[in-house]
Amino acid sequence: MTTSDLEPTQDLRTAIAEMPLVDHHCHSFFSSALDDQQVENSLTESPNARAARTSTFDSNLGLAMLRWVGPAIFGLEPPVSREDYLKARRSIAPHELITRALAIAGVSDLLVDTGFQPDELVTTAELAGLGPARVHEILRVEYEAERLLTTIDSPEQFLSMWPSLLAELGPQVVGLKSVAAYRCGLGLLGETPLTSEVLFGLGHELERRPLRLTDPTVISYLVTTAIEITHLPVQFHVGIGDPDVRLETGRPGHLQRLIEFALSRHTAICLLHCYPYHREAALLAHDYPNVFLDLGLTLNFVGANATHVLAETLELAPYAKLLYSSDAFGLAELNYLGALQFRRALTEHLTGLVQERYLSQTTAIRLAKMMGHETANALYRLPRDA
Template sequence: MLELPPLVDHHCHGVLRGDLGIGSFEAFLSESDAPAAPGTSFFDTQTGFAVRRWCPPLLGLDPHAPPARYLARRRELGAYEAGRRLLGDTGIGMFLVDTGLPGDLTGPEELARTAGGRSREIVRLEHLAERVADTSGGAASFVTDLAQALHGAARTAAGFKSVAAYRYGLGLAPEPPTAPEVLRAAGQWLTGRRPAGRLTHPVLLRHLLWSAVTTGLPLQLHTGFGDPDLRLDRADPLLLTDFVKATAGRGCDLVLLHGYPYHRGAGYLAAVFPHVYADMGLALTHTGARARDVLAEMLELTPFGKLLFSTDGYGLPELYVVGTRLFRTALGELLGAWVREGAWSRADARRVAGLIAAGNARRVYDL
């Protein structure tokens, strides 16, 4: 397997602390929010097969152990010990953790400590705004409190993330809204908002994006594949083209997460705009044995200094294992083939592998 430096997982989430039954476990193997079809299982997916290929040996079982046997062994060890064994095998040295998801999940420090690494937080913009709305009064106080919360978060965060693709779509007007527009939109949203209601107003989503841009920290943007809460046709990264142009020269790097099945478009944007970077996380995890082909497509146009590794691990430590093993295997096979063909030198292959695995993320996030 390819020799790499300690990985920087620049986009991930916490893992669950408790033990899981087979139904709750397999729900994390799919982006679906519904059970598998009657008589079927989400273990019968590329992700499920990858879990069974890479994870059982870390818990003392043979590769491809049946799901029931694997989960029984997991329960024998307990969630903490199983997580320690699984996360400790990933070779991840730095976790950049999006803390905007609900549930009994490990925080950044606990996740990193279990894996023997370090961590920084990525602040999810919409989640931050919703927390502010829960405690603010009217529209004016919300706008003021939000500005203060963003400023405070920027002091310690490694970057920000937006899920505007879920809340409205990426076809937002590219320019920053005016102060009166923001105030009016805040009033409209707060007036009709239920307790803990989600932020979906397009003007406020634009305001969040531009507020993050002004901090100078990297801004992660969900693009492409996701759960059914998403309209996939509204998550094509090419819809961001005008926003990308508008943010050029503002001192903020844009990191396009996932991309799949529009990952070639993300690679194009990274190729032609200096402040745009592409990510591979969710794409590799869910394409499994086809990860090499997807990674090859990402490397067609994406400059080698513009592609970042991540797992998008969430809920299950197994997804960190799958993300890292698929990445190492796919990258090793690709670069090895190109070296044997004479297309690449061995020295260049090693150098590029180090950039994608860690170097690019260290530069973008100033780690």
């Protein structure tokens, strides 16, 4: 095959590099400066630093941070050492680091989960002022329910107030999230449970201190009522996470009954992270019109293998069903790295298909834009620029 037989791919590479991304699931960033150990702790899902045996920089995520973030954000010459990276990071104030990372990520919209360690992070209002991206909120249902439960006197009062809370969400809330995988597993009910069952479960939950909802009937109620009342997309943590996620109950297939319930209510279900169950999640996206998925967090953690994991996901998942997210939390540079890893993996995957003449460069650009921002814009009904 001669060079002339291969369709040029420069336009594709440029289009992916320059297209805006909608980060449909992320968190905010630490508002205070971190010491070196806190930075390293943020490069693993393990709560025990001994799990890494050495530095967490000795991982695919750590190596990707040194290779890509070191030069792009800190101006370091590769190869970058752990020591030089941490030294450069210490020299930059937290808010300046956030501004630098967001400025080069190329993200138009951040959909921020506000329900995890909010007191340690910059607020969504502050975040909107630190970068060019528009900021929207993803409401974590378990967190909001726990906040409400601390203000009421009885399970019956909670049941009278929870639907009103859902009905009165402001326009800044564009989606919901459940961390059922951390609390009870993903085998949620495919229908709204009986009131008597929910009251019984809530009674037991209110006896616990500290309050942390784990009852599967209660969490099924929170999610199904959220679907019934809001019809907003509901995100679910799937797979990769800290040891609180029980692997046997964190598989996406356990959500089938809930997916079918949501489908009957014309509501989207978004599967987050998905690894190592990305192929199972891809099958659900293939089978159900209301199921979407992302590889947020995953592409950062697998580092140089990002293209391989993306390709495995797209074996079955329709291209229009894959969304972009960084799942960046705490470290602002993870937001930039997530965007970079996604663009690199997508470029390598689609360039290969163009060179093998599976599709034209024009088609590849169209698919890239769907995955990068068009599907998310439509799914979350994000406001368009005037």
